[in-house]
Amino acid sequence: MIRKIIHIDQDRCTGCGLCAQACHEGAIVIREGKAVLAREDYCDGLGDCLPACPADAIAIVEREAAPYDSAAVAAAQAHRPAGGCPSSAARALRPAAPVQGGARPSQLRNWPVQIQLAPTRAPYFSGADLLIAADCTAFAYAGAHEEFLSGRVTLIGCPKLDDADYAAKLAALFAQNDIRSVTVLRMEVPCCGGLVSAVRRALEACGRAIPLKVETVTIAGEKMR
Secondary structure (H helix, E strand, C coil), rough: CCCEEEEEHHHCCCCCCCCHHCCCCEEEEECEEEEEECCCCCCCCCCCCCHHHCCCEEEEEEECCCCCCCHHHHHHHCCCCCCCHHHCCEEEECCCCCHHHHHHCCCCCEEEECCCCCCCCHHCCCEEEEEEECCHHHHHCCCCHHHHHHEEEEEEHHHHHHCCHHHHHHHHHHHHHHCCCCEEEECHHHHHHHHHHHHHHHHHCCCCCCCCCEEECCCCEEEEC
């Protein structure tokens, strides 16, 4: 049948995931760093996702599409865990207690940590010192938890592997929360420059003056001075 349905411009889409969060029916998913209309029959064509998209990548079009199946949507919602996917449910964490055997406790204060899974608003962002770290840094630098995660809210990502531009989502996060400072922890490799660039562009776009510090870790696991 010919009906109204959303269209996602893949060239404009940054993969920030805000549209998927705004879609109450669960019609949109993130695949390979891009938003995709995974279920035509879950899309009612009303466009609740449009205002959530900071890249203006979504439009309402009229085309041949499967009919909207309200019963299927209701059934899917009934089986969906409260708060959505458990992997992306926002949680504030307490630093882990010391453990036997001398192992150092985790200093992680929040979940999720992946930039693409993280919410743009959460209570733990209020007044937070934010660490945005390249995936590899915690493995390369032995003191990452004590020196960088401790006392900070942490987000991680890899622009090369995620094939995504984080700037739009980070700009929304910076604008909607009282972030006190941002530290970027990157590796010395060139691809990590994309993470720094995304953070700088997000800070420029958010309309707030937030202090930024960039720290670099070498492949050998040393912090560059």
